Amino acid sequence: MGKNPVESDWTLEIKPVSGWLNFPIKDVWRYRDLLMMFVRRDFVSVYKQTILGPFWFFLQPILTTITFTIVFGNIAKIPTDGVPALLFYMSGIVSWGYFSDCLTRTSHTFITNANIFGKVYFPRLVSPLSNVISLLMKFGIQMLLFLGFLVYYKLNGAPVYPNMYILLTPVLILLMAALGLGFGIIISSLTTKYRDLTFLVGFGVQLLMYATPVIYPLSSLPEKYRWIVLANPMTGIIDTFRYAFLGAGSFNAGNLIYTAIFSITILSMGMLIFNRVEKTFMDTV
């Protein structure tokens, strides 16, 4: 889309794919209305023709939390940093849930949208971006549920101590979105050619959860293995989240900065790959 002075009367130039650094930020901005329409479509259509509707958003984390509480809390007796088990697991599940939803949903971008991508041009990035935004609704509802439980426990004198770090929540959400989106679009770009990865995503995310302090506190890990979990960028997010709302564990600014750098790197890489693949994927998908 080079607009050099010699051929300034052309508004658009279509050339073979070359180079990596021609990212259409302007284009995405021009299509912001489409982004909002996609988000709206997701909102409106998700629970059409279900009886319980948005109630499903509640049911899923509640059932998972109960399962985790029974299996990991009561049977395996994994410590929870002195926090009520139910709150401990729910805080992990809700925040992990947003990240994993973002990742899985965006990782299918090219495959689920192959039909529409094959018929009309718009910046493809609009699609995964809209996924990340519309998933916020689910996350928001689950947060409300979590806050409800938190208030109930607090009033009953449970040892939970929400603190000022709650103000970091928007940053945490942004980081989760960036990580999920970054990984997701990298995977979706690679799956256009090699479908193998789609099989990996499902259980890969599952496995990654066990390498993140979702069902156990960081403090319960032996020193020897701690670095593995700390290398996981989600650790900083879940840990900070839990510290902010429950006062459990510790806040480590270093971990969070590491996560931020990691997220930005992954997201930029993702965008570069995605941007290149979006031009050729019609031939391979």
Add this chain to the structure above:
Amino acid sequence: MSKAIEVESLSKLYRLGLVGRRTIAEDLNKFWARIRGKEDPYLKVGESNIRSIKGTSDYVWALKDINFEVDHGERFGIIGKNGAGKSTLLKILSRVASPTKGKVRLNGRVASLLEVGTGFHAELTGRDNIFLNGAILGMTQSEIKKKFDSIVDFSGVERYIDTPVKRYSSGMYVRLAFAVAAHLEPEILIVDEVLAVGDAEFQKKCLGKMHDVSEKEGRTVLFVSHNLQAIRNLCQKAIILDQGELHANGSAEECLRTYNDLVREIKINVDTEINDFTHRRGKGNIRMSSVEVTGLDGTTRFVFKRGERVFFRLKYNVYKEMSGLTITIAMLSGISRESIALVHHVLTENTLMPGDTGELLVEIEGLDIKPGEYPLYFELRDAKYNEYSKDVIDDLTPPLIVVNGDEELGETFNPGKPSGYFKVPSKIVISEIIPGGYLKKAL
């Protein structure tokens, strides 16, 4: 006049077959070539795109070195057989696929309609889908709001506008979708075979709309269709693609003639194909074993000048007793598939016995019919119209194409509208010539 589209040595290579383990090896090969600064080794091996011949390479040029230009406000047709590269070209122009070599330059906002109703969501209402589809096609929210009433009006589905589109009839669905597309206001509109859906009335509406946006609003329209009549009516200029290469470039009328020559080259072996042909109706009491369309010299062809003599040669076998034999050959309209011209003869009312065979030669003395494309319909049945004793075949052969021919063979029609299929024999008697009236001038 300034240019709206400029296509410069555009090429597109496709890889055939499956993506498998070998692709990784090829990817590595390409990567290695790029590192050493060499040309992609697979670009050299591409073959031209001939579907029917098994190639030796997995790579095929869907488009090869295409050059053409389109002026602003022009209605431009793209003609070609299946697999000629039309859709690939449109995909590149719509930025859905990218070229392998060469470039395209466009001036103005482009909207492409490779399909109507792209991105329609079944669960959403008509209203929501107008906004969604509009946004996908590149309109902003406020633009759609401004045109909303006019879109609904054009679609004629006002009553259902708040009903999910999954409850729509397919006709309503297409109408709504086209209504949105028709209200796009791009400088360049790219349309692909949209006319293949919908009824005759709808197709007419589409064509009319495309004509209007070009004529009244000065927009450029790029139009691909198999319907030569539609191209003839709509477009001023055209190109012909054949096996991925540019075959001709010029005025639409000129291109259509060239295209007819191209089609003439289709050699179909009717004798072998007719037995496997599935588009036939009847119980097998009688069957055509061969159908040929020839000119005066006896060679098979499907393109005739107006007023020229056309011969149909049919062979048949009788398998069960039949009471009589009638033959019907019809030329159908390309769009509505109504029979426009009919050959109909009761050949005999005597009984035909199993094992009887025959050959019929039908001559049309002068095919004085409007230039166009007419699918052919052949029917043999008994003289009593018994459902069981028939054999009906249509679309076995390519459609008959009538082109404007030499003056002496048939009068050319007045090119103005309306133009009928035939000129009906008629006489005019002028009883009084009004002085100064235009009749006098005309005589």
